[in-house]
Amino acid sequence: MVGTGPGDAADLSPRALQALQEARVIVGYKTYIQLLAPLLTPEKEVISTGMTGEVDRCRQAIDRARAGNSVALVSSGDPGVYGMAGLALELLEQEGLLETLAVEIIPGITSATAAAARLGAPLMHDFVVISLSDLLTPWDLIEKRLALAAAGDFVIVLYNPASHKRTGQLARAREIMLQHKRPDTPAGIVRNAYRAEESVTVTNLEHLLECPVDMLSIVIIGNRETRRAGRFLVTPRGYRL
Incomplete structure (x- = not known):
């Protein structure tokens, strides 16, 4: 299982790049394959499926x-963060293959830290990550x-603050x-x-809904110490300055 990071090849780890180069078969969601x-x-077999095809991708x-x-x-x-690792391990366990196949999970830059880097340093203190998608988790x-x-x-x-079908979750x-x-x-x-269509917006909780969001967006809300520092957000860790 290979984490490819935000999408730019420059943010792909050397270990992930090596795995992709050595693999005979590449399997993934069509957007990530693109x-x-x-x-x-050309000699690689590429298998891609659309949204909601996760189980089929893992089985293939x-x-x-x-x-x-x-x-x-x-x-x-x-x-391992809202990705394919958990599902793949469950299916391998179900089929009794965890000890038969050689399995490696290669980490990548997840959306939370990628977005945080673009905003500055908002995750310098304790934080939580919550998906607003109720497809697999009750609202x-x-x-x-x-x-x-x-x-x-x-x-x-x-994560997943809005989609074409889910328009009220962020407001709630x-x-x-x-x-x-x-x-x-x-x-x-x-x-x-870190993609060509990137946009970065700094706002506050009061005006949050004035900014457009979709499934490609990550929203970060600060704590009581988070502040603006020029164009950046900083959540102080508490060091003496």
């Missing part, structure tokens, strides 16, 4: 590996986690966070981090 296209030589990767191929199952970001549980994270004054990183998340965080709490939105 980002890797310059690295994929396992089938190719059982046939003796070196397979790279790719995830953007890190495969009432997501709301509970949001409330507890906000009450604990964590910096909050939101903001409503919950405003019960515990000040309206002027700094916030940032990064879309397509």
